[in-house]
Amino acid sequence: MIPASGSYRLANARVHQSVTLGLAATFDSDGFALADITVANGKISSIAAQAASKVPAGVIDLAGRIVLPCFVDCHTHIDKGHIWPRKPNPDGSFMGALNATGADRVARWTAEDVARRMDFSLRSAYAHGTRALRTHIDSVAPQEEISWPVFETMREAWRGRIELQGACLLGIEGVRDKKWFDRLAKRVAAAKGVLGVVTYMVPDLEELLDHVFAQAIKHGLDLDFHADETDDIAAISLKKIAEAALWNGFEGNILVGHCCSLARQPDLEVLDTLDKVAKAGLAIVSLPMCNLYLQDRRADQTTPRWRGVTLLHEMKARGIPVAVASDNTRDPFHAYGDLDMLEVYRMATRILHFDHPVGDWPQAVTATPAQVMRLDGFGTLTAGGDADFVLFKGRSWTELLSRPESDRIVVRAGRAIDRQLPDYAELDGLMVE
Ligand SMILES: [Zn+2]
Numbered sequence: 198m199i200p201a202s203g204s205y206r207l208a209n210a211r212v213h214q215s216v217t218l219g220l221a222a223t224f225d226s227d228g229f230a231l232a233d234i235t236v237a238n239g240k241i242s243s244i245a246a247q248a249a250s251k252v253p254a255g256v257i258d259l260a261g262r263i264v265l266p267c268f269v270d271c272h273t274h275i276d277k278g279h280i281w282p283r284k285p286n287p288d289g290s291f292m293g294a295l296n297a298t299g300a301d302r303v304a305r306w307t308a309e310d311v312a313r314r315m316d317f318s319l320r321s322a323y324a325h326g327t328r329a330l331r332t333h334i335d336s337v338a339p340q341e342e343i344s345w346p347v348f349e350t351m352r353e354a355w356r357g358r359i360e361l362q363g364a365c366l367l368g369i370e371g372v373r374d375k376k377w378f379d380r381l382a383k384r385v386a387a388a389k390g391v392l393g394v395v396t397y398m399v400p401d402l403e404e405l406l407d408h409v410f411a412q413a414i415k416h417g418l419d420l421d422f423h424a425d426e427t428d429d430i431a432a433i434s435l436k437k438i439a440e441a442a443l444w445n446g447f448e449g450n451i452l453v454g455h456c457c458s459l460a461r462q463p464d465l466e467v468l469d470t471l472d473k474v475a476k477a478g479l480a481i482v483s484l485p486m487c488n489l490y491l492q493d494r495r496a497d498q499t500t501p502r503w504r505g506v507t508l509l510h511e512m513k514a515r516g517i518p519v520a521v522a523s524d525n526t527r528d529p530f531h532a533y534g535d536l537d538m539l540e541v542y543r544m545a546t547r548i549l550h551f552d553h554p555v556g557d558w559p560q561a562v563t564a565t566p567a568q569v570m571r572l573d574g575f576g577t578l579t580a581g582g583d584a585d586f587v588l589f590k591g592r593s594w595t596e597l598l599s600r601p602e603s604d605r606i607v608v609r610a611g612r613a614i615d616r617q618l619p620d621y622a623e624l625d626g627l628m629v630e
Contacts, residue, residue: 198257199588203611207234208252210264211592212244215557216564218579222246227594228555231261236584239610243580261592265559267328267585267607268538269576271566272421272454272482272522274366275318275332275536276311276344279527282628286529289494291426297529302335310627312347317619318526319351319359322536324616326587326607329360329572330536331421333393336365341381349388358609362570364393364421372405379412386416393421396434406441419450419571425458428492428503432458433466439473447477452569454482454524456507457492467508475515480569483507484524485548486541487531504548509561520566521545535618538562539587539605543598555594584611 199205212232214224222230223246231247252258277298284301286293315332322330334344345363352361365385372378372394385392392413396402413420425432435456442451453474459467474481483506492505509519523541526534534540542562545551551558563576574582588606591597607614 199606199608199613201612203239203584204237205235206256207236207264208256208258209247209261210234210259211261212264212578213559215559216266216577217244218577218582220244220246226554228557229263229593234264234578236611239584241578241580241582241584244578259588263589263591263597264578264586265589266563266576266578267326267587267609268562269566269570269572270322270327270330270522270536270538270541270562271452271520271569272484272524273318273330273332273536274525274528274530275315275330276306276334276348277525277528277530278318279314279624280305281527281529281532282624284529286532288496289490289532290496291491291494294491294529301529302337302340306335306340306343308343308347311344312351313627314624315347315351316354317624318536319355319361320619323358323614324607324618325535325537325539326605327359327536327538328585328609329362329567329570329575331362331364331391331570333366333421333423334363334390336367336381337371338377341365341384345384345388345390348390360570360572360575362391363388364391366393366395366423369394369396369402369405369409370399372408373401375408378408382412382416382418386418390418391421392416392418393423395423396438397425397427398432398434402434402437403441406437407445410441410445410447413449414445414447417449420447420452422451422453424453424456426455426488426491427458428461429458430461433462433470435459436470436473439470439477439479442477442479443473450569450571451477451479452482453479454484454522455488456481456483457488457505459507460503467511471508471511471515471517474512475517480518480520480565481507481509481512482520482522482566482569483509483545483549485521485545486534487524489544489548490531490533506549509549518565518569520561520569521549522562522566539602546598552594585609
């Protein structure tokens with residue numbers, strides 16, 4: 198359907214207002230308009246409102262199929278991905294996940310093991326239409342010395358297909374060993390990475406956060422936190438991060454993931470936290486599939502009663518940038534997933550009610566994570582921008598979000614890519630006990 202020459206015109210492409218820039222068209226109540234898109238030299242030369250006249254010969258008629266910009270996945274763990282067959286979560290709980298992953302890391306995460314699983318993950322993400330991806334990298338000693346060089350190699354190998362970013366990952370108590378943590382911050386800076394930690398309510402949380410911020414300022418690093426991934430209403434580390442950002446006068450980007458406990462807290466507490474999050478300029482990413490899987494998991498086999506996700510609607514209403522992302526795929530934190538951002542968006546629509554109205558929620562998997570990751574021109578369709586987009590069969594939200602769209606067409610630099618997914622059997626050699 199898409200000419201290999203890379204020069205063509207698409208008629209009747211259904212584009213969304215929230216992710217299409219500079220299009221003077223009348224958008225319908227779902228935010229869609231029909232557009233005429235011209236592509237040449239890897240770029241979108243023009244996007245214009247569709248004229249009512251007949252489609253001329255030589256122009257590809259999309260007949261109202263939806264076209265979205267390629268996805269940006271801002272929170273993943275591709276160093277953990279696909280270990281499930283050799284290290285399942287024994288009970289589906291958060292502690293089960295933490296313990297199983299820790300044991301597998303110590304026993305199995307050689308450079309080759311990490312590299313092969315990372316590459317498998319990136320091939321899946323690419324085939325599904327993802328253009329940029331940030332992964333957290335388990336950086337508990339001595340793993341940081343193994344995984345960061347693998348990340349750097351992988352980033353170079355994938356340049357031009359997936360823009361790869363890395364953030365270190367360790368529990369906040371790891372910051373107590375300041376000499377070691379400062380060395381890690383330096384290593385992350387050398388890899389042009391992002392400084393990340395997992396926060397929970399340790400007694401010295403404020404002091405440790407101050408040290409994290411000091412190191413980020415010293416090396417000019419952006420920050421990425423996992424915060425309050427729990428139903429415990431006493432977990433308020435999101436607020437502590439916002440306060441630390443304010444009193445440290447931090448000017449870099451800060452992304453905070455999860456924030457599950459916020460959805461359980463009393464309204465006054467929530468309002469105070471959201472005020473501070475907005476004032477401090479934090480961006481929030483929710484991980485709906487992983488939260489649904491892990492949160493409210495009950496040891497007595499009773500039924501979960503909450504969805505696990507944070508208060509994205511309330512955040513967006515205050516102007517806080519909000520995204521959704523994949524998180525874990527086929528590891529003890531989430532037994533499923535394939536880094537398919539359409540699946541994430543479909544699940545987010547159901548779990549978080551990204552509908553009636555859809556509004557600008559498509560930005561949560563495209564333009565907003567691109568801004569957080571400082572990727573200019575990613576996550577939007579615009580004249581003069583890169584011809585990186587996904588063509589779907591669906592012509593409306595109900596059609597798009599009802600089927601897996603396994604036959605979608607992914608266009609990169611104007612050309613349709615080979616969308617063959619890697620075969621699970623490739624990893625069999627890594628799964629033997
Ligand atoms: Zn995560």
